[in-house]
Each structure stands twice: as C-alpha cells, then as structure tokens.
Amino acid sequence: MKTIDDSQQHAHLTTPTRLTGAEILWATLVGEGVTDVFGYPGGAILPVYDALRKFPIHHVLVRHEQGAAHMADGYARASGKVGVAIATSGPGATNLVTGIATAMLDSIPIVCITGQVSSKVLGTDAFQEVDITGVTLPVTKHNFLVTRAEDIAPAVRKAFQIAASGRPGPVLVDITKDAQQATALFDFEAAKPAAYKPHPMLHVADKALDEAAALILNAKRPVILAGHGVMQSGAMEQLRTLAERTETPVAVTLLGIGGFPASHPLNVGMMGMHGEAWVNHAIQEADLLIACGMRFDDRVIGTPSTYAVNAKKIHIEVDPSEINKNIKADVALIGDLKEVLDQLLPRIPKRDGAAWLKTVEASKGAIAVRDIKNLPDSGHLYAAHVMHDLWRITGGNAIVATDVGQHQMWEAQYFHHEHPCTLITSGGLGTMGFALPAAIGAKVACPDKEVWVVAGDGGFQMTAAELATIVQEKLKINIAIINNGYLGMVRQWQEFFYEKNYEATPLVSPDFVKLADAHGIRGLAVHTRADLATAVDEARNHKGAFLLNFMVEQEDSVYPMIPAGSALHEMIRRPGQNPLIESAED
Amino acid sequence: MLHTFVIYVEDRPGVLTRVASLFRRLNINIESVTVGHSERKDLSRITVVCESTSEAGNRIRASLYKLENVVEVDDIAKAPAVTRELALIKVRVTPESRSRVFELAEVFRARIVDLAPESLMIEITGVESKIEGLIEVLNEVENCVLEICRSGKMTMRRGQHTSSVEHAMNVGLANQPHAN
Structure with a gap:
C-alpha cells in the first residue's frame, strides 16, 4: 500500500506544476476521480508506467488487453463511474478493439489510454506502430491523437466528459511516447473542457408531452418497454411511478434488467427473441408502447413490419439518431429519460389498468412453461436449475456477469434481478469472453458485493487467462461454468435452422476444475441437481475465488425462441405435452 | 432523393x-x-x-x-438554394479549331484562363447541367477535351x-x- 499524504498528493491539482506528460496523465486521472485502472505495459507506454508509483491509483495487470477493456467496462457498469483501460501501441492497442466495440454497442463510458510511437516516426510503420485512432474511429464515441505533453490534460479531461455525457460510450486517447516524456505546465483547472453541449436535436415539446399523456390516458392495452436508459439516466423511481400510477405492465430489454425490480407485480419480464411468450404476446396485442430508454434493437422487435402493428409508439430516447431508425415513433420525446419523465408525470393522473393486467396475467398462466421446481429430475442437470438456484441462494442480490449464448438467456430468464446494475452482460455486440474480465472490473468497483461469473464452456476459454488476474488481485469471485460440451447457442440454431448439422460446435474443453487448481483457485464439478445447492454454498463460503463446473444437459435449448426475421408472436415453444405452470411461491 | x-x-x-x-x-x-x-x-x-x-x-x-x-x-x-460548381477544362486546339472553342466558351459564359500553343484551359462556373453541356459540346464538336477538374457542388440557402x-x-x- 502506498502512503501518500493527502494534501501532498492533490497539491498538483490546485497549483500549476511542471510535470512530464506521463505524470500529467496520472495527475489528470486522479483529478477525474480515478482510483483503479486496468492495463498492460509495453514499450510505447513505459514512461506512463514509470510514473505510476507517484500517484494514488491502483493498477490491475491483465493477461490480455481485451480483458483490460472488458474490466473497465464491467467497472463502469457496476459503479456508474468511467472505467479506464491502458495499453501500449500496436498489438496492445488492437487487442483493446473488441472491448471498445462492446462498450460502444452497449453505451458504456470507458476511457482507453494507448501509448503510441514517437511523433517523429508517426506514419512510418515503426515498430509496434498501428493507426489506432483510425482503427477505432467507428467503434468509439470519439478519439484523440496527442503528440504534445501540454495537450494531454485537456484531451483526457475532454475524453471523460464525452464518455459520460449524453448517450455514454468509449473514448480513446492515443499518446505518443515523446509527449509522455516531454514536460509541460500542468494546470488541472485550465484543462477543464468547455461546458457540455447537449445534442442540438434534443426536443421535448409541450405539445408532444400533451400528446403522450393523452395517448397514455386513452390506451386500453399499454405496455412500458424499459431499456438500459432507465439505469443510465437514473430514472428508476420515475419509471416505477409511471407504471404504478397508470397500472401498466413493464417489459424489460436484456440490458434493462434490474432497472425495474423483478419481484414487482407489474414487471412481466424480458421481451424479445428469448423473452417470455406472454410478454411478446402482450406487446403484439398492445395499443400503446411507451418505450423508455431503449432502441428497438432487432433482437427485440423481430421483423419491423410485423411489430406491434396496432400500437401507437411513444419513444423516449436521449439519442436523436435512434428515433424512427427501426420503428416509427408516433410521439418522440428526445431527451434524458429522467428529465422527460419528470416533465411527463405531472400530466398523468391515476389510471385504472386492471382489465388489461388481468388479460396479460391470464395469458401468462395459460402458456407459462417453466417451473424449475417441477421439472422432472431425470438425473440430469439443467442450466435453468443452476440459474434458478443461484438466484434463490444469493437472494437475487449478487452481481452476475454473463458471457454470451444460451447461459446468458437462461440467466436473464431464471435469475430475477431486483437491483439496478446487477446484471452485467454484453447485449449489443454479443461478445463471448466478456464475463470473466467484466466480473473482475465489477469486483474491483464493488469489493463488498457478491460477484458471480456465469459463462459457457466456449466463451470462458476465450478469456480464461484472466483467472491469473483474479489470483494476483486476490479477488473473491465465484465462477459458474455452464458446461454442455457445445457452443450451445450456435448448436441450437443448427438444430432449428440447419437440420442438426452440428458443424464445429462440439467442443473439447480442459478440466476446468484442474485449470482452476493450476491457478490456485478452488474448484468443484457438479453433475446432479442434488449436489447443486451445497456446491453453491461451498463456493460462497470459501474465502477465495471458487470455480464450479456445472456439467449440464448437453442438447438443451432456450425457449421460447423467435427465429431471426420472424414476427414476435411466431415463436418456437418448448416441445412436449406437459407445459409446466409457474408456481406461485416463486 | x-x-x-x-x-x-x-x-x-x-x-x-x-x-x-x-x-x-x-x-x-x-x-x-x-x-x-x-x-x-x-x-x-x-x-x-x-x-x-x-x-x-x-x-x-x-x-x-x-x-x-x-x-x-x-x-x-x-x-x-443556390448551387454552383466550378470546372477547369483543358482542351487540345489547333490554329484552325481555336476560334471555334472560343466561340463555344463565349456561349457558355466561360473564360479562357490559359493559352498554350496546342491547348487552352477553360474555367466555367454554374449548375451541373451547364458544365456538362459545355463538356458535351466540346467532345461532340471538337473531340478535344484533355482533362477535367470539377470542384463538386457548393450550396447556400x-x-x-x-x-x-x-x-x-x-x-x-x-x-x-x-x-x-
């Protein structure tokens, strides 16, 4: 632990001081409130690493730069703060790209700092030179190439402003080695960017608010669609008030999970490709959709021309370029969700929604397919069992970082999230290998929270090297591998749409328990449902990180499923004669 | 559109x-x-x-x-809005054809901005159709266009x-x- 006197460590923030570019970078990060960064050193970023010891910032050494970007991402998702990743030039920088794109698609505020070759040799194909601002141009909100020490502080401060404002996203700052080594006068206050200018096309007209209020009051079958924007805007209370006052069912997107408590009677569940049947039916039958901070992604709407054809749409969204992109809005309220709802709610009196709620509830009873408790115990272990028990045992309070694929959808279906920012998942880009590093970032951000990795056997191997990071950082993270011996979601598509031609989806994996053991992490394989709960308890009670290798049913599929390009109501249902009814006590 | x-x-x-x-x-x-x-x-x-x-x-x-x-x-x-484009057109000329090209330029209100023994350069501004009209007649009548440089459209409300x-x-x- 470093012991630096408080007044001493912040002196440079109040008094302009002559520093090297590398020191300016750290000093600026300290000034922006950064306490932890995730990175990997290399030649072109070495001056920065050399200066680190002088600053009160904890550096997490990753095993691959993709991990650094995902950790910064997980850190941001769990804490709401801006995450920071650091890499060297060339391959270090390009390794960040998948993580940057993941953050871009899910609107996550991260700042990536990359070293660059000296400005004198820029563009000469110098050793480890890559045009990273060119490479990341389409997957960042903005990026900077900095070649002078005096430009570092203004660029970094601007990067933080851009990353966190409006619709958040990743920003990359590429700093040449000579800029890191040169000196300049550091003046934190003078480096402050101009006041944030909101997108000029934000528009919340009184007339539109009145129209929206009238639509809501006159609707017979309204549904609220709650997206990621609910949490990003901090509009959880406003959403709840809107739903309760108008007695309107709330459907959530994958990234919207947690923005509205799962146990709330008005929360009907997740919409979209693997959403609950009754949710998608309710949307198709609705006469009004109130879209709150969501973007009508193709995984949510199926075919646009068949989506909720009888419904008027109110679209509340902070990004004007999302309006009328996939679904035409009848009323567009373009602005920050919380601010818009604060303006809208006073116009909305109490409304009786009992009849429609009853209809939705009735359709739920008739077609609900899952009661995990009643699934016949065939001796097999189902992934759904794992998610369900994880939820029950953790009380739904843990932070869960998932990978991408079947287990991700089962998690969304069976783990009922009560609190915002507790499901950390790559929704837009669908990045396999996201779970483990994202969970590390979340744990660093929230050391007192219980953190679980839920990953498939395929995705886990993409970033499994970060197990060593967990050990080096002494993090208590629990890992659940849903091991079915296949790249499960791709296998499911092959089963449904490619005549069970299981090409390249059967997967040989290492013994994950031994792999954990090699890292000094305790592990356990679980084969039956009977052993599930005790294994989860053992993992939770163990002092250090713990890995559970759940050997689940190999050819299970996620139901319901809307085939890509179909209408929401044309879903594939779980086969079999015996639809299981969801029991009341769950 | x-x-x-x-x-x-x-x-x-x-x-x-x-x-x-x-x-x-x-x-x-x-x-x-x-x-x-x-x-x-x-x-x-x-x-x-x-x-x-x-x-x-x-x-x-x-x-x-x-x-x-x-x-x-x-x-x-x-x-x-007003939309304009600028074009420079280099034309191969002989002593016999030169006056003919001068005449065409005149009709299109274009200017001759460079004169060499075997070529001349025409500067023309206007809407797209006007510029293309001049290029067309130059090609049809004299078949003498050597080089064209067009600015692209400039527009102002x-x-x-x-x-x-x-x-x-x-x-x-x-x-x-x-x-x-």
Whole structure:
C-alpha cells in the first residue's frame, strides 16, 4: 500500500506544476476521480508506467488487453463511474478493439489510454506502430491523437466528459511516447473542457408531452418497454411511478434488467427473441408502447413490419439518431429519460389498468412453461436449475456477469434481478469472453458485493487467462461454468435452422476444475441437481475465488425462441405435452 | 432523393475522415464533397451531396451531430438554394479549331484562363447541367477535351436568414422556420 499524504498528493491539482506528460496523465486521472485502472505495459507506454508509483491509483495487470477493456467496462457498469483501460501501441492497442466495440454497442463510458510511437516516426510503420485512432474511429464515441505533453490534460479531461455525457460510450486517447516524456505546465483547472453541449436535436415539446399523456390516458392495452436508459439516466423511481400510477405492465430489454425490480407485480419480464411468450404476446396485442430508454434493437422487435402493428409508439430516447431508425415513433420525446419523465408525470393522473393486467396475467398462466421446481429430475442437470438456484441462494442480490449464448438467456430468464446494475452482460455486440474480465472490473468497483461469473464452456476459454488476474488481485469471485460440451447457442440454431448439422460446435474443453487448481483457485464439478445447492454454498463460503463446473444437459435449448426475421408472436415453444405452470411461491 | 448537407466542422486533422466515414458506414455513396474555409474562424464548411431515402435525412443529420468535431448541420434537401460548381477544362486546339472553342466558351459564359500553343484551359462556373453541356459540346464538336477538374457542388440557402450560420453563431432562430 502506498502512503501518500493527502494534501501532498492533490497539491498538483490546485497549483500549476511542471510535470512530464506521463505524470500529467496520472495527475489528470486522479483529478477525474480515478482510483483503479486496468492495463498492460509495453514499450510505447513505459514512461506512463514509470510514473505510476507517484500517484494514488491502483493498477490491475491483465493477461490480455481485451480483458483490460472488458474490466473497465464491467467497472463502469457496476459503479456508474468511467472505467479506464491502458495499453501500449500496436498489438496492445488492437487487442483493446473488441472491448471498445462492446462498450460502444452497449453505451458504456470507458476511457482507453494507448501509448503510441514517437511523433517523429508517426506514419512510418515503426515498430509496434498501428493507426489506432483510425482503427477505432467507428467503434468509439470519439478519439484523440496527442503528440504534445501540454495537450494531454485537456484531451483526457475532454475524453471523460464525452464518455459520460449524453448517450455514454468509449473514448480513446492515443499518446505518443515523446509527449509522455516531454514536460509541460500542468494546470488541472485550465484543462477543464468547455461546458457540455447537449445534442442540438434534443426536443421535448409541450405539445408532444400533451400528446403522450393523452395517448397514455386513452390506451386500453399499454405496455412500458424499459431499456438500459432507465439505469443510465437514473430514472428508476420515475419509471416505477409511471407504471404504478397508470397500472401498466413493464417489459424489460436484456440490458434493462434490474432497472425495474423483478419481484414487482407489474414487471412481466424480458421481451424479445428469448423473452417470455406472454410478454411478446402482450406487446403484439398492445395499443400503446411507451418505450423508455431503449432502441428497438432487432433482437427485440423481430421483423419491423410485423411489430406491434396496432400500437401507437411513444419513444423516449436521449439519442436523436435512434428515433424512427427501426420503428416509427408516433410521439418522440428526445431527451434524458429522467428529465422527460419528470416533465411527463405531472400530466398523468391515476389510471385504472386492471382489465388489461388481468388479460396479460391470464395469458401468462395459460402458456407459462417453466417451473424449475417441477421439472422432472431425470438425473440430469439443467442450466435453468443452476440459474434458478443461484438466484434463490444469493437472494437475487449478487452481481452476475454473463458471457454470451444460451447461459446468458437462461440467466436473464431464471435469475430475477431486483437491483439496478446487477446484471452485467454484453447485449449489443454479443461478445463471448466478456464475463470473466467484466466480473473482475465489477469486483474491483464493488469489493463488498457478491460477484458471480456465469459463462459457457466456449466463451470462458476465450478469456480464461484472466483467472491469473483474479489470483494476483486476490479477488473473491465465484465462477459458474455452464458446461454442455457445445457452443450451445450456435448448436441450437443448427438444430432449428440447419437440420442438426452440428458443424464445429462440439467442443473439447480442459478440466476446468484442474485449470482452476493450476491457478490456485478452488474448484468443484457438479453433475446432479442434488449436489447443486451445497456446491453453491461451498463456493460462497470459501474465502477465495471458487470455480464450479456445472456439467449440464448437453442438447438443451432456450425457449421460447423467435427465429431471426420472424414476427414476435411466431415463436418456437418448448416441445412436449406437459407445459409446466409457474408456481406461485416463486 | 438527393440530399445536400452543409456541415460546419472544426478545422483540424482527421475531421473529414470522420464525416466521410459516417456516410461509408451507412453504405451511402457520396456524389460530391467540397471543403473549404467558412466565414467563421477555425471552422470549415463541408458540402456533401448524396443519394438516400427521404427518411434517412434526419438520421444522417442526427448522426453527424454526434461527431465531436461537428458544430452545425443543415440538410438543404429541396429548400430554395443556390448551387454552383466550378470546372477547369483543358482542351487540345489547333490554329484552325481555336476560334471555334472560343466561340463555344463565349456561349457558355466561360473564360479562357490559359493559352498554350496546342491547348487552352477553360474555367466555367454554374449548375451541373451547364458544365456538362459545355463538356458535351466540346467532345461532340471538337473531340478535344484533355482533362477535367470539377470542384463538386457548393450550396447556400437563399435569403438572408435561412443559413445555418445564424444558428452556429447563436443568433436567435426562434422566428424563422427551419425548412424540413
């Protein structure tokens, strides 16, 4: 632990001081409130690493730069703060790209700092030179190439402003080695960017608010669609008030999970490709959709021309370029969700929604397919069992970082999230290998929270090297591998749409328990449902990180499923004669 | 439909790439682009002409505004505007054909800006059809065009207060309709 006197460590923030570019970078990060960064050193970023010891910032050494970007991402998702990743030039920088794109698609505020070759040799194909601002141009909100020490502080401060404002996203700052080594006068206050200018096309007209209020009051079958924007805007209370006052069912997107408590009677569940049947039916039958901070992604709407054809749409969204992109809005309220709802709610009196709620509830009873408790115990272990028990045992309070694929959808279906920012998942880009590093970032951000990795056997191997990071950082993270011996979601598509031609989806994996053991992490394989709960308890009670290798049913599929390009109501249902009814006590 | 975007951007390296890249990403072919200094210090004016659906206009404008270096975007679309293009045309001439080319240039109100023993250069400004008309007759009548350099379209809204300049300069926009 470093012991630096408080007044001493912040002196440079109040008094302009002559520093090297590398020191300016750290000093600026300290000034922006950064306490932890995730990175990997290399030649072109070495001056920065050399200066680190002088600053009160904890550096997490990753095993691959993709991990650094995902950790910064997980850190941001769990804490709401801006995450920071650091890499060297060339391959270090390009390794960040998948993580940057993941953050871009899910609107996550991260700042990536990359070293660059000296400005004198820029563009000469110098050793480890890559045009990273060119490479990341389409997957960042903005990026900077900095070649002078005096430009570092203004660029970094601007990067933080851009990353966190409006619709958040990743920003990359590429700093040449000579800029890191040169000196300049550091003046934190003078480096402050101009006041944030909101997108000029934000528009919340009184007339539109009145129209929206009238639509809501006159609707017979309204549904609220709650997206990621609910949490990003901090509009959880406003959403709840809107739903309760108008007695309107709330459907959530994958990234919207947690923005509205799962146990709330008005929360009907997740919409979209693997959403609950009754949710998608309710949307198709609705006469009004109130879209709150969501973007009508193709995984949510199926075919646009068949989506909720009888419904008027109110679209509340902070990004004007999302309006009328996939679904035409009848009323567009373009602005920050919380601010818009604060303006809208006073116009909305109490409304009786009992009849429609009853209809939705009735359709739920008739077609609900899952009661995990009643699934016949065939001796097999189902992934759904794992998610369900994880939820029950953790009380739904843990932070869960998932990978991408079947287990991700089962998690969304069976783990009922009560609190915002507790499901950390790559929704837009669908990045396999996201779970483990994202969970590390979340744990660093929230050391007192219980953190679980839920990953498939395929995705886990993409970033499994970060197990060593967990050990080096002494993090208590629990890992659940849903091991079915296949790249499960791709296998499911092959089963449904490619005549069970299981090409390249059967997967040989290492013994994950031994792999954990090699890292000094305790592990356990679980084969039956009977052993599930005790294994989860053992993992939770163990002092250090713990890995559970759940050997689940190999050819299970996620139901319901809307085939890509179909209408929401044309879903594939779980086969079999015996639809299981969801029991009341769950 | 044909869209004409007038875009004010910060005058610094890489900004044109960001603007062009946005059209590339939407798989829209840019028909013409002109860039130059504007009436405002440190701001360049870009005019982009492209073909896209009428609904796409708003989204492109909204996406352009999301670029950090973009200050102001105007989609001129079908609003009243003056559009001009400049072209330099080098023509092969012989002592016999020279006067004929002079005559054609005269008809099109073009100027001869360079005269060499075996060639001459014509400067012409005007709308696209006028420039293409001159090129066509030069080709048909004399078959002598050696080289053409066209500036691409420059567009400005008609009237005093319709330009995006007002908005960019934070002068009140309240009492003027923003066409489309």
